[in-house]
Amino acid sequence: xxxxxxxxxxxxxxxxxxxxxxxxxxxxxxxxxxxxxxxxxxxxxxxxxxxxxxxxxxxxxxxxxxxxxxxxxxxxxxxxxxxxxxxxxxxxxxxxxxxxxxxxxxxxxxxxxxxxxxxxxxxxxxxxxxxxxxxxxxxxxxxxxxxxxxxxxxxxxxxxxxxxxxxxxxxxxxxxxxxxxxxxxxxxxxxxxxxxxxxxxxxxxxxxxxxxxxxxxxxxxxxxxxxxxxxxxxxxxxxxxxxxxxxxxxxxxxxxxxxxxxxxxxxxxxxxxxxxxxxxxxxxxxxxxxxxxxxxxxxxxxxxxxxxxxxxxxxxxxxxxxxxxxxxxxxxxxxxxxxxxxxxxxxxxxxxxxxxxxxxxxxxxxxxxxxxxxxxxxxxxxxxxxxxxxxxxxxxxxxxxxxxxxxxxxxxxxxxxxxxxxxxxxxxxxxxxxxxxxxxxxxxxxxxxxxxxxxxxxxxxxxxxxxxxxxxxxxxxxxxxxxxxxxxxxxxxxxxxxxxxx
Numbered sequence: 001x002x003x004x005x006x007x008x009x010x011x012x013x014x015x016x017x018x019x020x021x022x023x024x025x026x027x028x029x030x031x032x033x034x035x036x037x038x039x040x041x042x043x044x045x046x047x048x049x050x051x052x053x054x055x056x057x058x059x060x061x062x063x064x065x066x067x068x069x070x071x072x073x074x075x076x077x078x079x080x081x082x083x084x085x086x087x088x089x090x091x092x093x094x095x096x097x098x099x100x101x102x103x104x105x106x107x108x109x110x111x112x113x114x115x116x117x118x119x120x121x122x123x124x125x126x127x128x129x130x131x132x133x134x135x136x137x138x139x140x141x142x143x144x145x146x147x148x149x150x151x152x153x154x155x156x157x158x159x160x161x162x163x164x165x166x167x168x169x170x171x172x173x174x175x176x177x178x179x180x181x182x183x184x185x186x187x188x189x190x191x192x193x194x195x196x197x198x199x200x201x202x203x204x205x206x207x208x209x210x211x212x213x214x215x216x217x218x219x220x221x222x223x224x225x226x227x228x229x230x231x232x233x234x235x236x237x238x239x240x241x242x243x244x245x246x247x248x249x250x251x252x253x254x255x256x257x258x259x260x261x262x263x264x265x266x267x268x269x270x271x272x273x274x275x276x277x278x279x280x281x282x283x284x285x286x287x288x289x290x291x292x293x294x295x296x297x298x299x300x301x302x303x304x305x306x307x308x309x310x311x312x313x314x315x316x317x318x319x320x321x322x323x324x325x326x327x328x329x330x331x332x333x334x335x336x337x338x339x340x341x342x343x344x345x346x347x348x349x350x351x352x353x354x355x356x357x358x359x360x361x362x363x364x365x366x367x368x369x370x371x372x373x374x375x376x377x378x379x380x381x382x383x384x385x386x387x388x389x390x391x392x393x394x395x396x397x398x399x400x401x402x403x404x405x406x407x408x409x410x411x412x413x414x415x416x417x418x419x420x421x422x423x424x425x426x427x428x429x430x431x432x433x434x435x436x437x438x439x440x441x442x443x444x445x446x447x448x449x450x451x452x453x454x455x456x457x458x459x460x461x462x463x464x465x466x467x468x469x470x471x472x473x474x475x476x477x478x479x480x481x482x483x484x485x486x487x488x489x490x491x492x493x494x495x496x497x498x499x500x501x502x
Contacts, residue, residue, distance in 0.1 A: 002026040005074040006108075007067065007094055009081050012278040013113060017080070020115040021122075028070055030081070034060050035093040037140065042148050044141050052141055056097060068098050076104050078122070083109035083329070084286055085139070086461060088132035095128065111287075112335045113280040142166055162473055167458040167466045172475045174451060175443055185439035191219040191491075193432040195385050197231060197376065197425040203417035205425065207376055207385035216489060219432045223493045225381045226430055233423045234377040234384065241390075243367040245397040247290035247318035248331035248359045251460030252453045254285070257358070259446035260404035262350055266445045270464040272351045273332070281342060282334055282355055286461045289329040290318040292362070296330065299337040300363040308399060314365045333359040357401040364397035372416050376425060389416030434489040445478075 004025045008014050011029040018027040035054040037043035045051045056064050071077050077100050081087035091107055094100070106125035110117040143166050150164035193209035213219040249257070251270075258269040273285035292300070301313045318331075334356050342352050370393055376385040392398065419425075443451065449463045458466060470476050 003075040005070050006078040006080050016113050016280055020118045031063055033090055034064055035097055037144055044144055050141055071098050079107045085132045085136040088129050089136040092128050092133045111284040111330050114335050167462050168469050170457050171466055172470055175476050182439045187436040190435045191432045192435050195430045196428040198428055199417055205387050207387035210384050210386050226493055229378045229380040231376055231378050231425045231427055233419050233421055235375045236421050237373045239371050241369040241371045245361045246403045248333055248362045250288045251286050252449050254332055255449050256446040267464045267468045272348050275348055276352055283330050285332055287329040288460050290320050290331045293330055296333055300360055303337040312365050361397040361401035367396035367398040368394035430493040432491045
């Protein structure tokens with residue numbers, strides 16, 4: 001017969017933890033918060049120190065009744081809600097609502113659902129952290145004051161059923177401001193010029209003109225100068241370079257990268273991550289820390305050495321740039337680095353592999369590169385064509401992972417043929433393309449998360465519900481805009497024909 005009651009937030013987590021603790025422990029779920037501010041009134045005593053009024057909603061009364069009944073039969077109750085502010089508030093509400101005896105009540109936290117982590121938490125209980133509880137209460141009260149005061153304005157001015165909030169309203173404003181920038185944008189014309197050269201041994205070199213032109217007239221004048229010109233390699237610069245891996249995932253960087261690489265929405269990413277956490281495959285998925293524990297670093301480095309060899313190992317400790325980050329937490333990482341893949345739901349396994357690769361790469365060696373730049377001059381003008389190339393000398397972390405970017409650069413570096421300074425090149429063609437400056441991009445879910453984090457708006461746990469809310473309320477609409485066909489001018493100088501073609 002169990003003599004210990006462990007209360008967690010989710011039923012899926014309860015099943016996993018109960019397997020680790022054995023017959024002396026009964027694990028039950030609170031299904032999230034059991035108490036909150038009332039829905040039909042402000043619930044905050046504005047005249048009396050802003051004290052909140054908490055009630056148990058009708059849909060939680062059965063859960064509370066069952067937990068009360070279980071708690072009375074147990075010698076010890078362990079409050080095992082999540083380790084963030086919301087989790088601490090849930091533990092506090094459980095202690096108060098269930099009327100638990102403080103002598104027989106213990107608070108435990110863990111950032112991963114593994115047998116070692118659970119048993120370690122049981123061995124090191126603590127008291128409820130009232131600093132975290134008060135921080136959550138302050139956030140909840142602010143949410144209510146903003147929402148309760150602003151929402152009626154929306155009902156009058158727009159339509160009923162809408163809502164405003166401390167984070168969602170600011171998010172909508174950011175999107176509106178970006179849309180205004182796009183509407184006010186006026187494109188400017190320019191011409192970008194590139195040339196194709198051939199070496200003595202018939203190898204091709206693509207090079208960009210280092211200068212752009214503002215008009216078609218300037219472009220034509222330049223191309224005329226190149227008729228019958230002789231070209232040579234004026235300089236060859238080769239420099240060593242390194243690339244270093246990015247830090248392990250925080251909540252926001254996971255949301256951004258899953259959007260770029262897996263095309264997941266923010267809410268889908270958090271849904272998949274929650275499931276991975278609850279079955280014990282990854283650490284807690286709501287964090288703004290990039291720290292890895294010493295044990296995690298050792299586990300990662302052991303796996304790197306096994307898979308790729310000792311030369312690929314480099315222990316690293318990262319520090320967040322976010323001033324408000326909770327450094328006591330860990331970054332999002334696998335609980336077992338020896339598992340590079342997991343046989344589960346397709347999307348969950350893809351997200352797990354992304355987390356595994358990012359975590360492993362963070363403890364790997366720098367990538368060693370050699371970057372080459374050729375400058376090509378003409379005997380008929382002073383402008384230079386520039387060709388860039390890049391060779392990987394040692395893969396390092398690139399063997400596993402390279403971070404995605406929001407705005408891809410189309411000027412990628414490739415391999416260049418071996419040439420020497422002063423070598424004469426044969427011009428095959430010069431092409432000038434008309435370009436137009438682009439307006440700012442509309443926010444994607446990933447780039448909106450990045451902007452919110454940069455501005456210090458919201459917390460890791462709020463990004464997904466905020467973005468879902470502003471879409472569900474029809475404040476913004478997510479979709480793909482049809483591109484507009486735009487005709488552009490292309491001017492070619494074909495050296496064999498010594499003439500311009502449009």
